[in-house]
Amino acid sequence: MITIEPIGYVRSPRGDLRDDDWGSVSSSIELDAAFSPECLDGIEEFSHAEIVFLFDRVAPARVERGTRHPRGNPAWPRVGIFAQRAKDRPNRIGTTIVEIVGRDGRSLHVRGLDAIDGTPVLDVKPIMAEFLPRSGVRQPQWSHELMHEYWTVTPRRRDG
Amino acid sequence: MITIEPIGYVRSPRGDLRDDDWGSVSSSIELDAAFSPECLDGIEEFSHAEIVFLFDRVAPARVERGTRHPRGNPAWPRVGIFAQRAKDRPNRIGTTIVEIVGRDGRSLHVRGLDAIDGTPVLDVKPIMAEFLPRSGVRQPQWSHELMHEYWTVTPRRRDG
Numbered sequence: 001m002i003t004i005e006p007i008g009y010v011r012s013p014r015g016d017l018r019d020d021d022w023g024s025v026s027s028s029i030e031l032d033a034a035f036s037p038e039c040l041d042g043i044e045e046f047s048h049a050e051i052v053f054l055f056d057r058v059a060p061a062r063v064e065r066g067t068r069h070p071r072g073n074p075a076w077p078r079v080g081i082f083a084q085r086a087k088d089r090p091n092r093i094g095t096t097i098v099e100i101v102g103r104d105g106r107s108l109h110v111r112g113l114d115a116i117d118g119t120p121v122l123d124v125k126p127i128m129a130e131f132l133p134r135s136g137v138r139q140p141q142w143s144h145e146l147m148h149e150y151w152t153v154t155p156r157r158r159d160g
Numbered sequence: 161m162i163t164i165e166p167i168g169y170v171r172s173p174r175g176d177l178r179d180d181d182w183g184s185v186s187s188s189i190e191l192d193a194a195f196s197p198e199c200l201d202g203i204e205e206f207s208h209a210e211i212v213f214l215f216d217r218v219a220p221a222r223v224e225r226g227t228r229h230p231r232g233n234p235a236w237p238r239v240g241i242f243a244q245r246a247k248d249r250p251n252r253i254g255t256t257i258v259e260i261v262g263r264d265g266r267s268l269h270v271r272g273l274d275a276i277d278g279t280p281v282l283d284v285k286p287i288m289a290e291f292l293p294r295s296g297v298r299q300p301q302w303s304h305e306l307m308h309e310y311w312t313v314t315p316r317r318r319d320g
Contacts (some may be wrong), residue, residue, distance in 0.1 A: 002214060002280070004162050004251045007233070007242075023294075038227050044240030047237050047241075047298035052253055053214070054162060079202030082167075082284040085291070088193075091164045093212055093283045095255055097293055104310075108242075112294070120162070123253045124242040129297045130307035131245070133257055134183075137289045138207035147290035154259075 004121035008106070010053065015117040017057065019061075019071065022114040023151035029113075029121050031106040038156040040103050048127035049111055053094045054120040055087040062088045065145050084143075095128055112151065166280035168192050168266070175277045177217065179231065182288065183311035184276040189273075189281050191266040200284075201261050208287035211273055213254045214280045215247040222248045236302040244303075257287055272311065 012027035029051065031039070043049065064081045071086075085160050098110040108124065172187035189211065191199070201208065224241045231246075241249050258270040268284065275281075 002164050002282075003167070004253075005165060006162070007250050034225070036226060039240040039242050041226060041227050042237060042243035042300070045298075045300040046243065046303075048242040048293045051256065053252075055318045065199060066168065066193070067195060067201050074292070077202060081203070082199050083202035083286055085207065085285050085288070089283065090167050091212075091282050093164075095210060095212065095285065097291065099293075099295065122251050123161075123249065125245050125255065126243055126299065126303070127293060127297055128299050128303045128307055129291075130304075130310060131257065132292060133208045133287060134298070134311065135259065135261075136207065137287055139286065139288050140202070140205040143206075143286070144290075147288055150290060151294065154315060 004122060006032065006054070006122060007094060008121045009034065010113065010115045010117060010119040010121060012113065012115065012117040017116060020149040020150045022074050023112055023153040025113060026101065026109070026111050027113050029108045029124060035106060037105050041127060043100060043108065046126040048097050048098060049100050049110065050095055050097050050125045050127060051110070051115070051121060052123035052125070053115050054108055054122060055092040055094050056120055058088045063090055063092065065090060067142050070146055073153065076146065093122070093143060164193065166197065166282060167281050168281045169297060170273065170275045170277060170279040170281060172273065172275065172277040180309040183272055183310045183313040184275060186269065186271050187273050189268045189284060190269065195266060197265050199270055203260060203268065205288060206260060206261060206286040206289060208268065209260050209289060210255055210257050210285045211275070211278070211281060212285070213275050213285035215252040215254050216280055218248045218252050218304060223250055223252065224248050224303065225250060230302060230306050238308065253282070280318070
């Protein structure tokens with residue numbers, strides 16, 4: 001057993017679980033007061049970061065350890081939990097690459113984070129091109145279909 | 161506090177901590193006996209996976225929560241721990257994208273995993289192109305210098 005502690009939390013306008021349209025979401029990672037703002041020094045030199053977070057709304061009893069249809073859709077093949085990115089997975093860890101928008105104090109402002117308000121954050125890592133795939137990416141057709149509207153940018157509400 | 165449990169362990173010919181030359185390393189992720197082999201079903205349809213693991217050799221007391229020079233090299237700027245990928249980081253979580261070579265039973269065979277033998281694995285996620293950066297990656301010069309020989313493929317020893 002390993003014990004971990006959130007380094008901070010997601011502050012997002014999105015508080016509901018939804019499958020699609022994450023591309024337009026601007027949110028922040030608010031680091032815990034135990035961290036000084038300096039732990040983000042230099043992150044603005046990177047365009048992207050990977051956010052490691054916990055799908056804390058998934059009840060441990062709902063965690064899938066075998067196979068399932070992605071999104072419960074029988075049109076897609078039943079695949080192992082480690083062959084999909086579903087949130088009800090062992091250890092309930094999510095990882096997403098986001099755009100870095102800026103920072104101030106203990107807040108890191110990002111775009112395209114598919115985690116709802118209040119999500120515990122476990123780590124922030126800068127993206128280096130050298131850590132991206134170094135050969136062509138191949139993936140099954142169902143995964144393209146699943147991702148079709150995931151990042152769709154919905155028209156932004158004018159707040160004033 | 162959050163409690164997590166390894167889903168398995170890395171089996172790698174590399175047992176020593178080294179900074180470079182990870183490109184030629186072939187290793188396996190051996191899932192815990194609590195998992196049935198089906199939890200990997202369909203992963204062979206993907207070329208790459210992200211491995212989430214624990215830098216368990218880092219003593220908790222060594223974890224950096226502020227700033228440091230990457231690799232302790234004063235030629236590179238002192239940056240925050242969340243602006244670098246050093247292993248002595250809060251929660252000691254590592255993430256690496258590897259090539260999928262194959263699988264049998266509870267073993268997933270991969271290439272290019274920068275984790276030593278015995279490393280606890282927390283998650284395996286398939287790589288979908290849609291989850292890679294959707295705009296150009298920008299990063300500081302020091303990070304290119306640091307990564308210069310990271311994936312270097314060393315000549316393979318002939319074992320027979």
